[in-house]
Amino acid sequence: MIPRRHFLLFAGTAALLSACGREAEAPPTPAEIEAGATCDLDGMLLSDYPGPKAQLHYRGDKQPHWFCDTVEMFATMLKPEQARPIQAVFVQDMAQADWDQPRGHWFDARSGFYVRGSTRPGSMGPTFASFRSPADAQAFAKLHGGQVLRFAEVTPEMADLSGGAHHDGRM
Numbered sequence: 328m329i330p331r332r333h334f335l336l337f338a339g340t341a342a343l344l345s346a347c348g349r350e351a352e353a354p355p356t357p358a359e360i361e362a363g364a365t366c367d368l369d370g371m372l373l374s375d376y377p378g379p380k381a382q383l384h385y386r387g388d389k390q391p392h393w394f395c396d397t398v399e400m401f402a403t404m405l406k407p408e409q410a411r412p413i414q415a416v417f418v419q420d421m422a423q424a425d426w427d428q429p430r431g432h433w434f435d436a437r438s439g440f441y442v443r444g445s446t447r448p449g450s451m452g453p454t455f456a457s458f459r460s461p462a463d464a465q466a467f468a469k470l471h472g473g474q475v476l477r478f479a480e481v482t483p484e485m486a487d488l489s490g491g492a493h494h495d496g497r498m
Contacts, residue, residue: 352386352387352414354414354415355384355391355414355415357382357391357417357433357434358382358391359430359431360373360374360380360393360430362374364393365393366393366394366395366396366399366450367383367392367393367394368394368399368403369395369399371395371450372395373393373395374428375450376395376396376449376450377426377427377428377429377447377448377449377450378396378397378421378426378429378447378448378449378450378454378456379396379397379418379419379421379424379429379449379454379455379456379457380393380394380395380396380397380418380419380429381393381394381396381397381399381400381416381417381418381419381436381457382394382416382417382433383400383403383404383413383415383416384413384414384415384416384417385411385412385413385414386411386412386413386414387412391417395449395450395451396449396450396451396454397418397436397441397449397454397455397456397457398449398451398453398454398455398486398487398488399451399488400416400418400436401455401481401483401485401486402483402486402487402488404416405481405482405483405486406483407483415435416435416436416437417433417434417435417436418433418434418436418439418457419431419432419433419434419457420432420433420434420439420457420458420459420463421456421457421458421463421467422458422459422460422463422466422467423459426447434459436457436478437478437479438459438478439457439458439459439477439478440457440458440459440460440461440463440464440475440476440477440478441455441456441457441458441464441475441476441477441478441481442455442456442458442464442467442468442471442473442474442475442476443455443473443474443476443481443485444472444473444474445467445468445471445472445473446471446472446473447471451488455476455481455486456471456473461475
């Protein structure tokens with residue numbers, strides 16, 4: 328019979344060694360929008376619409392999940408039924424990206440500042456303009472109106488997906 332102390336030492340060492348054999352999943356880096364990339368929620372072509380885009384990376388999934396609007400990203404992430412582990416989420420810095428044809432300038436969405444209620448529409452109507460720096464968010468709000476919020480201040484009620492249909496007379 329193995330003494331308890333030796334058994335625990337052996338079990339701990341075996342667990343440690345088996346963990347060393349597995350490679351940790353590398354943190355994802357932002358992907359670039361490719362021609363034909365579509366929004367995961369509604370199938371809209373990302374390149375056809377203005378405003379900030381978002382990409383969500385779920386743990387264990389190599390491909391990003393695209394959103395044609397930051398409101399959709401927040402609505403997805405803040406759902407109480409959201410159970411898939413999120414490894415990373417990126418948005419575009421709209422102080423750097425062209426509003427009408429946004430490309431590149433990705434950063435970690437959780438560190439960002441967002442302007443809610445501006446006069447600049449996104450693909451779904453009212454959007455959250457995303458910025459890396461609070462000064463850029465404040466400057467945008469001064470020019471286009473709206474309220475500056477940190478990522479953690481956005482609530483599920485603010486991420487209302489009915490904005491596009493409600494505010495777009497073409498729908």
